[in-house]
Amino acid sequence: MIKRYKSWALLCIAAAVITGCGDKPLFDELATNRLKVVLKGTFESNGPRDWQAPLWTATDHGSLNDLTSAGETTAGKATAAPRKFMLDIAEMKLNGSPFANYRHTYNLDVTDTNPFFNGTGVEFDCDDPEPKHYSKLKVYLRKLIFNNGELYHLNPSGAWEHDGALKAIFKESTIDGFDFNQLLVNSYYDSLLEQDTHINRVFPFSIVIDDGGLDYSNKDEETVLEVRFVIKNFVKKYEYDSYNDDGYHQVGHYWAVSDWLREMKADEEPLGGNLLAVARAYVPGKVGSISGQNTTGVAGYAVAVPDPKTIADYFISSTAVPRPPCNDIACEDSPKTPYLPAGNSVESFLDYYLKYEQYKHRHNEFYNFVGTDSSNTDYEDAWNAYEDYVKDYRIPPLATYVPSGSNYSLENVPLGKTYNVYFIPASIFNNAELPHAGEAGQLGPLSVTVNGDESGRDF
């Protein structure tokens, strides 16, 4: 009997000895995160440029062909600059592995002090992923909304009338605004493809984790994954066309990301491929900075890319491959049908029929380009060449704005890496545009190996 109890006692002691092995507080690991996802709405990784007021007025481009900004006031109400940006993200994945499946909505003020736009960033809830290397982040975008969109229609007298604010659903409630995420699903190039219905550029929206990717380790106290969407100073006003319930031509004027990379022309809807983003990772405590003075005499941006890459690996050439045109001479793009007039005047109908004749002429031209060219050099190849050109645009992992004569500092730069630092004049960014490689005024590169706070890198 004594022996039997000895066996039990030994078993209990063995169990107690075995239990001393753990060294990670699991329940604290479950309750806290080592990976922090920070979302920013800026081209800059820190120190962004303020919202530039002229950008809100420099928006009358090809999309607003039926009702101009000036005409809005006559119609009853101008489409004012947006004051709110609303973001609804379903989840994120790293290389296809789920790690952040907490839906999150953000209602952000379009100001220079809002964390999303001031370089600080807003956090997205996540769990810690498996410790390994990740090169891509997939963001499942549900909604991207700017408020202050307006609806107008053409009345029987041929004048535009204001109908009220555009509506969208955000956080399961109807709000004033326009969800332009729905237009980002396809680019215009995608819409020309047979498989366009199978393409979705925003669900998920795939973002390259630049500067070496994310090497996640649960030995580091904290790792930051910075995700930047280029929103600030990259916004334009657009117009969409439809008919209202009474059969009158109506247009909606709304705000969305700039179509600088893939131009939206009149009477088009797809805006996909114009939401630009970049992600990068760093471990706080294992970072330095690159700083210097801007002595160029003009305001600009300090931009750093990881060596051996150069700025030409990020910005596409300024020698543009043009978007295939559609005009009365050469139409390599499907022409858009004119809208029926609502007016009861003879002139409006004559105008419509004239436009319709032009449409038919262009359609015949388009048919010639598409239908008679067996090698497709005029249509398919032209569009493929255009897409190949624009799709290579990348946002640099590190950038900051620097006024003339001021000091700049690129913050949270991983230690031990070498960067090529460039100066880009701010004027290139005007009119909601981004720079091309090799444009006038660009300086650099300065090769900087970051071993701490690297100062004196003046331009």
Next chain:
Amino acid sequence: MKFVKSIVVVVCILCAGAAYAERREADYFARPQIGLWFGPVTPVFDTNQVLDTNLGGGLFFRYNTPYRPLKMGIDGSYQYFPSKGVNSLAMWPVYGSLLYRIPIKFALMLQLKAGAGGSHMEMKPDGISQWEPMFTLGFEGSFPAGRIINIGFRIDYIYVYEGYIKGAQRGGHIVNTGITLFFNVGGK
């Protein structure tokens, strides 16, 4: 007269048999027992904020001590906890325990339980895998379904202790509830 004697002898034998059988029946529960359980495993207190309820189950073995109401036991189970996010925790608790049978004459056998042991923990996707000490308090009830089979229920509170790990501010609080099926084995 012979007939009457025979009846008296038969009645005595039957009564003695019934009395004997009753005593042996009460002893069945005192035999070594082996069984299994199955039911919800529920994180409680702050553990409930990071893990979700799921189903779990396990095996156990019980042995007598010289003091009849007291038994010794060993339990092993598998408990998997998902979460609202992507985290999950798989636990394999293995522990020894002492069980005290509440001396109440009742159709149900009621037992109190206290134990300690270790739990193998595997957290995903972090990939952390380790043993941790654990303690348990429990309450069990069962009724016999014949000489061998017992059917019952159990409610166990499990505390996974992490206080010895640097930086730990929490521990694991789990409640196991389940139905049990166990067998009286061995003995006479």
